[in-house]
Amino acid sequence: MTGQRVGYVRVSTLDQNTIRQLAGVDVDRVFEDKASGKDQNRPELEEMIKFVREGDTVLVHSMDRLARNLDDLRLIVRRLTAKRVRVEFVKEQLCFTGDDNAMANLLLNVMGAFAEFERSLIRERQREGIALAKKRGVYRGRTPSLDTFRAAELCEKAAAGVPKSVLAREFGISRETVYVYLRAKV
Template structure:
């Protein structure tokens, strides 16, 4: 069975799906098997795409007018097609730069393989740039990565938990979203406030008093 997906985006000026609809119907897609979203390609919440993918069954083929109607970016596209392939579902693109993509054919599978390789290459480049950036920041005396922040609410919970026998410090840190170093800077192993903890609660009390 052929199932069609359309997307109209104000960002690229395509206000209607008439052209896409005509192309999908001409390809043999049943009008009852058409799904349409009206959103930006970068918007993650596309309910009709989710419904379309969910409706597909083994042996079906998803038909789209252009590749940019389907995926937000290369990795998103590759993930969608990989999921479809794993479920025995084909993908066919009717026009544009991805018109050679038809995963129901050998040549189409080859094209998708190239896309997947490019997506992996993109991931590796991003990873390399991130590692290089963190190394450069450390060389300048700055620590990279997301800060692990203690809050007054987390601190009070930590005080109560650390005072109880049998508390697993590792589990507590995961629950609070902080490191052991952050925990012990604020609270002692017996649940008593340390200097950083006293400062944090004092600052919190001053905010409340204002």
């Protein structure tokens, strides 16, 4: 008996679309994360790893959808293959089973390193573009989440002892953004 074909798709932001990633690929179930691949802290990735069983196949569009750095990529593939789950990368046409030979391991490492390198180049170009835009005076950064009045209100409530998670929900921002505003006040 063959196992299930399980898809994993990921995009970095909520407004991005995952439809093209496994278009035309036959899968029984898909796990979808809308989160950065910079680390393994992704709820659907963990659910997918818990869900799959021996004999299943995990299909991923490309290596950079599974992980953005080589260490995470190798660890995730090892976690899956340790469960006797086959991992297939559609774009790269690579498959890993845990019984892989030296060439398969080399390909995983080389292709994963290229994905990590590509991501680093993108970030470098982005920083250069922002620096040039700032020099021209056309880059203003992100629009603040809260205006001055709302930021002051947030700081007052935090000083009064309102928990940060409550403030985040009330103001419609993340807890990290709450801390950014509180640090800026100091």
